[in-house]
Amino acid sequence: MLSKSQISLIKSLHLKKFRNIHKLFIVEGLKSITEFIHEDYTLHSIYYLPEMSPKVVNFLQDIKGNEISSNELKKISALTAPQGILAVFKIPQYDFNLEDLRSKFTFALDFIQDPGNLGTIIRTADWFGLSTLICSMDTADIYNPKVIQASMGSLSRIKVFYCDLKELLSTCRLKVYGAVLNGKSLYESNFNDEGIILLGNEGSGIRPDLIPFISERITIPQYGKAESLNVAVSSAIICSEIIRKIKKT
């Protein structure tokens, strides 16, 4: 049985403002929750239907689980079709160090608003073994339930930092590859073993004040008539091509 204050707390975590106040976020679905636990995220509380009980018992540690009804789950879930289990985790605090960006490729996202796209980019980054993601302050919040849903557990393995991209790019001393519409063909571009891949907003592109920091303008060659690609699709094509090239050499 859920108390009013539990319902009120969990529902408040659907919103960024309250996630920041409480330093908590929610994850739904057994697979994703298991991945966050596996990556040592700290469980705050967990709520599940009675039939999930045998699967949950293994990772409760010192937390008491809460069996709830499907009606109660609907009240606290951010999904239209709840997945039988919802966990509240503590938002981890980790320090950002420029050295974390050496010897690897890292996406820098400039004003990516759509949470589904952000979650998909995190999932793709995790598939290709990237470990860090940089976001502009106005990019969607990674703890938005839709981001977590689209990232399919991958957020548990990727460190994400929000910062002023202008400041970062001006101080990082890394090659910055900017995804633009009229640059050099991605297929003909060469990549060393480290760099920043800068992706802009789908509608407005990379912000003008970041353009001067781009060392190489890259473009996915267009053979048809679509005016643009979805940003999660662009990031994936670029990431695949970079990894293909650097793993071959």
Add this chain to the structure above:
Amino acid sequence: MLSKSQISLIKSLHLKKFRNIHKLFIVEGLKSITEFIHEDYTLHSIYYLPEMSPKVVNFLQDIKGNEISSNELKKISALTAPQGILAVFKIPQYDFNLEDLRSKFTFALDFIQDPGNLGTIIRTADWFGLSTLICSMDTADIYNPKVIQASMGSLSRIKVFYCDLKELLSTCRLKVYGAVLNGKSLYESNFNDEGIILLGNEGSGIRPDLIPFISERITIPQYGKAESLNVAVSSAIICSEIIRKIKKT
């Protein structure tokens, strides 16, 4: 001013059942509507806010435009944030011919349920110059408003056919590249100038009864820990790599 019967007709088109009965579908947003008109889709009716009037007048041809209020637009729109204009088009009828698949690459989608993913695949196919898409009968409906939204006008340029994939694959006499988790590296695979790229459902993969028709099993190499990629992302990475290889030779 919208009549009750107009509202009822347009709202019914949010559902596949009524799109099939009326042979009509809706497109929202000036850019997408313009692209469907440019590709000779037949306009059935069009509804827009007064401020859109000067932009609409050019393509009305023999159709009378309907200026409506934003409250009326909200009633008929499938979007949470309507874009000021909504058009109803006739669903085109075109015959499928196996010859349409020669000398090119075509995606065959097996049970892709998410309309956002389907729309994104259509947009990517259009970017890379593919002209046709094959879908299993249980794949999402291309005239679903969410598909049209995600395809960003590209649906106007791609012919989409729904069919029994088993029947198609057994008769098409084309090489079938199946995207699987344990096949040959995409980067090491060779591609001729034609073929079918078969993509399965994210959860369940390609249906077992289609597996025997795969001529080459291909896999996007995984370097990190994500268990899978989003299906629209997979299709884009595969498409980019095929196009890169065949355009180079």
